[in-house]
Amino acid sequence: MTQQNYKVLPEQHHMRIDKLLAVINPEYSRSQIQSWISQKFVTVNEKVVKPNYKCAEGDKLKWKVPEKESFSVEGEDISLSILFEDEDLLVVNKPAGMVVHPSLGHQRGTLVNALLFHCDHLSELNGIERAGIVHRIDKDTSGLLIVAKNEATHIHLAEQLVAKKVERIYEAIVHGVIDHENGLVDAPIGRDPKDRQKMGIVDQGKPAITHFHVLKRFKNFTHIKCQLETGRTHQIRVHMKYIGHPLAGDPKYGPRKTFDIGGQALHARSIGFTHPTTKEWMHFKAEAPSKFQELLTQLEKMY
Template sequence: MESLFYTIKDEAGRIDKVLTQVFDAYSRSQIQSWLKESLVSVNQEPVKANYKVKEHDDITIQIPEVKELELIAEDIPLDIIYEDDDVIVINKPQGMVVHPSAGHPNGTLVNALLYHCKDLSAINDVIRPGIVHRIDKDTSGLLMVAKNDQAHLFLSDQLKERKALRKYVALVHGEIPHDKGTIEAPIGRSKENRQKQAVVADGKPALTHFEVLERFNDFTLIECQLETGRTHQIRVHLNYIGYPIAGDPMYGPRKTLKGNGQFLHAKTIGFEHPTTHELLTFSSDIPEVFAVELKKLREMN
């Protein structure tokens, strides 16, 4: 049985809510289930979901053996930007997980894709058919999905060779003084919290370019372009330089703008088509909750 450990710092509130923020790979319902089964202890004593955490509480979660996941096609609406025999470009909503995991066995993008089309590439393991790259659960926006193995390999090579175009829009805390910048800092698992990524000396190379789009009082709207695709890359890099993404429950301040997670949107994606070799570029609008907060900031400026 695997165990997770965490010591409360500045977090406050019910333990089920706090743990969902700290361990965002697991859903709140999954955390609550473990609490009911007395698998969550605080200072070596089991607690219930309504327990209010205190500073320096030592939390242990005993994760039961994972049952083999069964992929089920689910009739979940998809915002399809483009589709042909090789590729699908999806505009993923904020809050949707890309593929099933122990904390999210269903309701994912993969479950929806399986209902929409019967053919997806099998390059990855069985729970990630067609998935060439991922974006975080609470990041909205575009990602490409491969319908066959040949397309998958072709698209993956473009990502590895840094030929694919990936641009994001992010709203960050603070006013960035310079108009453009590049963050080059290696990313790996955090030594302090194994659920987080961080800039670490022995991490994998990571490169993010950014450009300021608009400045507000205490906030900046920027466009980020990825050259590498490390886990949580933009979130980690922006926090590293002192401008964390607004609404980010893992890398940003606890209390921030009203939203459903980090204000980060995968706005543009571009790639060479695996069969026609045409250069394709697609863009999508930021979600409504993002647009509403931007409007408020503009009115306050």
């Protein structure tokens, strides 16, 4: 078991201990956390409490997290859309709805499962669960990813990402009409202190910069392209919400009344990088999926 510590924030005052721990540990269910409490794995100010204990600002929580259940990662015969492949890397177009790598909640049907079936070798720099994965996009975001077949390629690509030398351009459909052609959002991103399953703009977050350009305006919506300088979790979704233009269809950061297209209208449409071996600049583009295109058509008719 591993021990964790947390100090209750002002906005979490009077929140039930089991609910707060579920927010802090989103990978565990509330029932699992209640089991920790009943087994006396959790203390507040060095005292054992019940699951319905109401936290107070400044309370010092300590809890022991049981070791996560291990699982095997196996290749699966899942169709892949491959734009490029050589002995060092692949560029794949991930469909919306596919999880990038397996976890306890998604042990099958992920991009990694498909890659392990397709490839004889993949980089295991980050473990077999993330074999080949250099960078990620959300489950419901479609688009382009670079996959490394060996450790040297993985390291080189990761260094390019850190040095902001990888060109990543997305397209999105957002709520509201953006009245200027170009914009830049420079706001730090970190865990939302009120909901640990979300990211948010927080003072102590990591630097995050998103450039955007208007492609077309519709009635109450705007079609934009975004270019990332940084690659924070949910970056475009959080930044666009922050400036008052959340993504259409976004169940986590969007308004309650939005389009139901199975997730946010966000597509990683192009990627550019220097090939680690040949040193050639490579650039790839993939058109947005049918649901995205259909939404644009629908908005065109509403215009």
